[in-house]
Amino acid sequence: MTRVHRRVAMATAVLWAVATIALSWRVLKGIDEAARSREALYRAHASQGHAPSPAFPPSIEASALASVQQEERPLIVHDPDGVELVTAPVKDADDWEIIGAVALYGRWRECALRVAAPAIAVLVVALVLLGSASAARWSRPGITALGGVVAAGAAAALTLSQLQAAAAALAPRLVVPPTLARLALPSPSLAFAALALVLLAAAGALAVSAVHWHAEAAGRPARVRETLAAWGFIAPSLAHLLVFTIAPVGFLVWISVHDWDLLASDRPFVGLAHFREIGADPSFWRALRNGLVYALYVPATMVAALAAALVLDQPLRGIKVLRVVVFLPYVASTVAIALVWQWLLHRDFGLLNAALAAVHLPRVDWLGNPATALPALMLVSAWGQLGYMMVVYLAGLQAIPASLLEAARLDGADAWQRFRLVVWPMLRPVSTYLLLTGIIWSFHGFTLVYVMTEGGPAHATDVLVYRIYQTAWEFRRFDVAAAMSVVLCALLLALTALQWRVVKGEPADA
Amino acid sequence: MAALGVTHLVKRFAGGVVGVDDVTLTVGEGAFTALVGPSGCGKTTILRLVAGLEEPTSGEVRIGGRDVTWLPPRDRDVAMVFQNYALYPHLTVRDNIAFPLRVRRTAPAEIVRRVRQAAELLEIDALFERKPAQLSGGQRQRVALARAIVREPALFLFDEPLSNLDAQVRAQTRAELVALHRRLGATMLYVTHDQVEAMTMAQTVAVMASGRVLQEGAPMSLYRDPASLAVAKFIGSPSINTVAGRSTGARFEGALSCVLHAAEASGAVLAVRPEHLVLGAAADASPATVTLVEPLGPESLVRMRLASGEELVARCAGEAPWHIGDHVRVGVAEGRGLCYRASDGSRLL
Numbered sequence: 001m002t003r004v005h006r007r008v009a010m011a012t013a014v015l016w017a018v019a020t021i022a023l024s025w026r027v028l029k030g031i032d033e034a035a036r037s038r039e040a041l042y043r044a045h046a047s048q049g050h051a052p053s054p055a056f057p058p059s060i061e062a063s064a065l066a067s068v069q070q071e072e073r074p075l076i077v078h079d080p081d082g083v084e085l086v087t088a089p090v091k092d093a094d095d096w097e098i099i100g101a102v103a104l105y106g107r108w109r110e111c112a113l114r115v116a117a118p119a120i121a122v123l124v125v126a127l128v129l130l131g132s133a134s135a136a137r138w139s140r141p142g143i144t145a146l147g148g149v150v151a152a153g154a155a156a157a158l159t160l161s162q163l164q165a166a167a168a169a170l171a172p173r174l175v176v177p178p179t180l181a182r183l184a185l186p187s188p189s190l191a192f193a194a195l196a197l198v199l200l201a202a203a204g205a206l207a208v209s210a211v212h213w214h215a216e217a218a219g220r221p222a223r224v225r226e227t228l229a230a231w232g233f234i235a236p237s238l239a240h241l242l243v244f245t246i247a248p249v250g251f252l253v254w255i256s257v258h259d260w261d262l263l264a265s266d267r268p269f270v271g272l273a274h275f276r277e278i279g280a281d282p283s284f285w286r287a288l289r290n291g292l293v294y295a296l297y298v299p300a301t302m303v304a305a306l307a308a309a310l311v312l313d314q315p316l317r318g319i320k321v322l323r324v325v326v327f328l329p330y331v332a333s334t335v336a337i338a339l340v341w342q343w344l345l346h347r348d349f350g351l352l353n354a355a356l357a358a359v360h361l362p363r364v365d366w367l368g369n370p371a372t373a374l375p376a377l378m379l380v381s382a383w384g385q386l387g388y389m390m391v392v393y394l395a396g397l398q399a400i401p402a403s404l405l406e407a408a409r410l411d412g413a414d415a416w417q418r419f420r421l422v423v424w425p426m427l428r429p430v431s432t433y434l435l436l437t438g439i440i441w442s443f444h445g446f447t448l449v450y451v452m453t454e455g456g457p458a459h460a461t462d463v464l465v466y467r468i469y470q471t472a473w474e475f476r477r478f479d480v481a482a483a484m485s486v487v488l489c490a491l492l493l494a495l496t497a498l499q500w501r502v503v504k505g506e507p508a509d510a
Numbered sequence: 511m512a513a514l515g516v517t518h519l520v521k522r523f524a525g526g527v528v529g530v531d532d533v534t535l536t537v538g539e540g541a542f543t544a545l546v547g548p549s550g551c552g553k554t555t556i557l558r559l560v561a562g563l564e565e566p567t568s569g570e571v572r573i574g575g576r577d578v579t580w581l582p583p584r585d586r587d588v589a590m591v592f593q594n595y596a597l598y599p600h601l602t603v604r605d606n607i608a609f610p611l612r613v614r615r616t617a618p619a620e621i622v623r624r625v626r627q628a629a630e631l632l633e634i635d636a637l638f639e640r641k642p643a644q645l646s647g648g649q650r651q652r653v654a655l656a657r658a659i660v661r662e663p664a665l666f667l668f669d670e671p672l673s674n675l676d677a678q679v680r681a682q683t684r685a686e687l688v689a690l691h692r693r694l695g696a697t698m699l700y701v702t703h704d705q706v707e708a709m710t711m712a713q714t715v716a717v718m719a720s721g722r723v724l725q726e727g728a729p730m731s732l733y734r735d736p737a738s739l740a741v742a743k744f745i746g747s748p749s750i751n752t753v754a755g756r757s758t759g760a761r762f763e764g765a766l767s768c769v770l771h772a773a774e775a776s777g778a779v780l781a782v783r784p785e786h787l788v789l790g791a792a793a794d795a796s797p798a799t800v801t802l803v804e805p806l807g808p809e810s811l812v813r814m815r816l817a818s819g820e821e822l823v824a825r826c827a828g829e830a831p832w833h834i835g836d837h838v839r840v841g842v843a844e845g846r847g848l849c850y851r852a853s854d855g856s857r858l859l
């Protein structure tokens with residue numbers, strides 16, 4: 001750790017703390033301007049209201065009203081004692097006409113201090129951390145980086161909780177008549193504050209670790225170059241990931257905790273209300289259950305795919321053609337598959353029923369009967385996925401060294417023992433991969449349901465994704481749909497984490 | 511323990527490649543035979559045919575007097591140690607060794623006893639809980655050996671089991687394998703392309719080339735009396751010296767010359783082991799220039815070029831008194847010249 005690095009790290013920490021303080025200040029001002037104590041609330045011309053609040057003192061009425069009418073936005077004025085007041089226009093219920101004004105005493109300095117306190121604490125901690133960072137300690141990058149991240153995270157959390165406490169302290173006291181509720185002031189944007197603070201914390205941690213990395217890599221130009229080049233290569237896809245994946249997910253979470261009406265102008269924060277709503281909604285649970293049942297097609301298809309792979313792994317004439325044929329459905333469009341199968345499964349004209357009729361069995365309305373609709377969909381999905389899974393298994397089989405199977409033959413294993421004791425264990429990573437990705441995909445399965453059954457009959461094929469789609473686009477409940485999406489997302493994340501763990505736990509092949 | 515007998519074995523692969531061309535070979539009960547030859551000569555193919563991993567085009571394989579030519583590998587009672595060891599990567603060392611017993615449904619107590627015995631013999635009992643990926647090459651090799659001996663098979667097959675080890679471990683394992691053979695008294699067929707390995711380990715060596723066995727015999731008899739030029743060239747390090755010329759019946763005439771007692775006169779090749787070249791004033795000596803002297807400690811190799819351009823190497827005890835550029839006279843020690851027909855490499859004398 002050179003002096004230069006130390007200084008850069010110090011400067012970064014200071015900058016970061018200052019930025020945090022400034023941001024807290026700014027955010028709190030927004031909150032405080034919107035939420036005033038009743039005692040300090042004045043109004044004028046708000047004729048429709050049943051306002052209990054006093055009228056403007058004559059000394060400031062004129063300037064307040066004039067400013068509001070001209071500017072149509074909050075302004076800061078001073079009362080005769082020089083105390084700062086914020087005046088704001090009051091609009092009618094349609095959010096259209098200005099019908100009066102309110103003046104509010106600012107208390108934001110007092111609250112801002114509460115918010116700034118943790119930021120200052122962060123600054124102190126950062127300085128202490130850096131100040132005490134001896135060369136020896138810096139040689140342990142993991143711990144230092146972790147410390148930085150933990151400190152940043154703690155600071156962000158503290159700041160946020162303070163912000164929330166400040167808002168909570170003020171909000172209940174804002175008992176205003178209905179017309180006054182629509183203050184044309186910037187609403188306290190906790191979400192914005194949260195986002196900014198998290199970004200700041202992340203940027204701070206990033207800066208610290210970057211400095212750290214630079215300190216560590218000093219004197220090793222090849223490594224610096226290599227690392228920079230690596231980041232250079234990652235950057236485009238990272239940007240893509242941030243803009244098109246991370247950001248939308250963040251937005252989704254944001255929607256899920258707000259009353260998010262496409263048409264309404266304000267979208268208040270409602271916390272977990274939507275989650276409680278879907279928790280109490282039986283159709284959500286039915287969709288979840290349907291999804292779980294539907295996912296059973298994955299292990300079933302895997303068994304068939306493995307059997308097919310074992311057969312197609314033989315060095316027989318024409319086997320390549322057969323492999324391609326089995327794989328074909330996977331490259332076909334799902335919609336096309338859905339339409340073809342809709343016809344195949346049709347009650348009156350379907351091939352399947354024709355076959356049944358030929359052997360004098362009763363016709364079945366495969367997609368119209370609640371008992372058979374979901375199994376029918378599973379069958380179609382299995383048919384579509386079989387080729388893909390088979391190809392993956394085939395690759396897995398061919399990756400097993402021939403000498404292992406020969407050793408097993410010499411060791412005395414018969415065909416079934418070779419499969420059970422050698423082939424199957426060696427395919428375990430492949431199977432785990434197929435199972436987990438298959439289940440994840442099965443939860444995404446939308447096209448088949450949309451084209452073939454539309455969730456029917458009697459919600460028999462109503463799966464989570466379809467429910468989300470309906471909630472959003474047919475019932476126009478985007479916020480509830482977002483909450484469901486968050487639940488689905490969490491579910492899939494858990495599965496993915498499981499997959500990672502399992503795959504990581506695999507022994508490396510000898 | 512059982513003898514192995516291979517008669518008129520032929521293996522023709524799809525596409526017409528002949529891997530093994532009419533091979534007849536016997537490994538006596540409890541014998542250690544090495545199959546040696548250049549790469550691609552069909553050594554592995556013979557081993558696989560004996561193991562039952564490959565079906566012969568024609569011919570017969572007998573183990574312990576029983577015709578096993580068409581039996582599956584599991585019914586032949588042979589164990590094979592593969593070049594890459596072929597350990598099961600998902601099993602621990604213990605389970606790898608126990609595998610052959612498990613699939614044969616041996617009683618659990620018996621499995622424990624025999625696995626422990628095999629592991630103690632090879633000194634790998636400390637590695638029991640590890641997976642193959644966590645072992646060194648030498649350790650894997652021992653585990654593979656343990657897996658082979660735990661079954662007490664009638665016949666052991668080795669396919670270049672030492673070629674993935676470094677020189678030091680290889681030398682050590684070589685000695686251990688020989689000791690193991692003596693202790694088990696097992697019949698072993700050992701494939702290698704390294705003639706030093708074959709010579710030092712085996713009681714009988716069979717030299718192969720392009721699918722055929724050229725000569726079979728005790729290591730020293732192969733060294734002393736190679737039946738063909740190919741065997742003479744393959745056995746021995748450094749390689750035997752060869753000089754083209756012709757035989758007059760009584761003499762070999764060429765860049766080197768020596769007395770022969772051959773019956774016929776023809777184009778011939780004289781082959782002389784490095785230790786049988788005599789430097790100095792021998793009868794029939796030819797002039798040569800020293801091009802390199804390699805002191806090896808107890809002996810030295812002297813490389814030289816004859817006036818006609820042929821390169822020779824001579825082995826002499828201790829430190830060689832010659833230097834690069836020295837002119838020497840080189841001849842063949844009496845009765846040590848081997849002479850082959852130039853036409854087909856067969857022995858003339």
Ligand SMILES: Nc1ncnc2c1ncn2[C@@H]1O[C@H](COP(=O)(O)OP(=O)(O)OP(=O)(O)O)[C@@H](O)[C@H]1O
Nearest residue numbers: 523527528529548549550551552553554555556703
């Ligand atoms: N499955 C096969 N199909 C066709 N040809 C084969 C096959 N296996 C081996 N061969 C051929 O048979 C010949 C003998 O092969 P083999 O593997 O027995 O050689 P090797 O003596 O073991 O050589 P190396 O020392 O390199 O292992 C080679 O020419 C090889 O190309």
Ligand SMILES: [Mg+2]
Nearest residue numbers: 553554555669
């Ligand atoms: Mg080979």
